[in-house]
Amino acid sequence: MNDQAAFDHERAPGKARFDDIYDQPDPRAYFARLAPLEYQIPHHAQAEFRRTLAERTRAADCAGEVAVLDLCCSYGINAALLNHDLTLADLYAHYTDPALGRLTTAELVERDKQFYTARRHRHAVPVIGLDIAGNALSYALAVGLLDDACSVNLEHDEPNASVRRAMAHTGLIVSTGAGSYITARTVSALLDQARRPVWISAFILRTVDYRPVIDRLRSYGLITRSDPADLYPQRLFATPDEQHHAVAAVLRSGQEPHGRESAGRYYARLYRSRPATAWADQPD
Template identity: 65%
Template sequence: MTAGRISTAASGKTRFDDIYDAPDPRAYFRRLAPLDYEIPHHAQEVFRRTRTERAAAAGGPVTVLDLCCSYGINAALLNHDLTLGDLYAHYTGPEAEELTTAELVERDKAFYAARRRADATPAIGLDTAENAVRYALAVGLLDEAYAENLERVPPSTALGRAVARTGLITVTGGIGYITHRTFDALLGCARTPLWVSAFVLRTVAYGPIAAGLAAHGLGTEQDLSRTYPQRLFSDRAEQRGAVEQVRLAGGDPAGLETEGRYHTRLYQSRPYRD
């Protein structure tokens, strides 16, 4: 796909395939900034809080595996004193524009190292976008990175070992692209109690995934107190598709998707004893 081109999925959702696996994140942030892509901002404190609770249950630090991790944005916000706004400014500012990818990698190594939090914990990334996960690994956002598609093939031996050390799985933008098959594969590798924290678009049914998690002994609760906005719609056609999908899923788009943004729900899954 050529730079700047977008396409539309069968569901009516705009696809930005060309920015998800570029050599570095600059195009990603430039494209999504006008759409006010904000879900990692909302997830930041939720994931930090859930990690703290999981660590308390484990009696020690917890390793986090981020699904559909892209360029390691959730790991950046989890383990560093940064906001999503800081990342937009960092990657869309004039200082970044003229750098080569290699130069940006060196700049980012120092950038993230200087902002590493004292409570940072190991972060593992899983995504089908090989360039994106390679970048996140190179700049130190991820301790391990795997470019694998568990919808199609079983996890590699190395990924299975990584999951065996994982205590918390996070995801902000992948449900719908990944299904219960990915979660079944991951839970099959678990050797310690796994928690799952997932932000899910209201256009997507989470029931099949929750049922699969239940089969592995995890109960799922939905945060009914609020929704979390994801981004502006790219055009009226995308909005019409989202409104229809929400209605088909049994939801009411009034005051949410009808106002021009995708919205998500938060689902938290833990072993029943927790």
């Protein structure tokens, strides 16, 4: 087990590992593996991220175009849903199409350039991806989903030039899968490089203790809101052992797994973090 795998295991004990699909040259294996598990959190995030981006753009402190940084972006799925006339179901259908299975990665990249260009919104915004999966980042850049990418592990390494460049323009950080793999260290590494006020919208599994991150965000002047009753199904459990660990983690946190994790799925909460001034005209 390498250092990153050991860290991930410590952060998410019992969680099934999908290392073999996270860093392939293209996303076909990713979608084929996750389809039977009904992985769906990017679907729930699509409307939230679009709405939050619109609010961030209208904020009084917003000067110029807002760039979005997708933390643990994988193959650029959130960017595809944010900037294109597509649903997650469309992406599943596209990447599990048997006709595409016969293409080489190079051929798929050329096909996907056309696929995304034809569906891109006129008012698409720059999206920057951060992930340790270099192949996934390369694919997302090649097909035009990402405008820039940072291949760095901020849990272990200091921010590099790509992070500094990204955070000079980022006004919104989003995430649908980072909670199990990052800590407040990564959050600090990003916000220390910020050159404009940053909002954060993150979907975090209920098995993850997000309080240390919330506390760290408060030290940067960001106030976090979350409704514990507003839950989103993430995916089916891959194994009974995974479900056992998840139910135990939810119980330890003082939450109720009945009808949620006990029924066979991971569930996530949405956490919105903004400067206090941005919450001033929002209802509690």
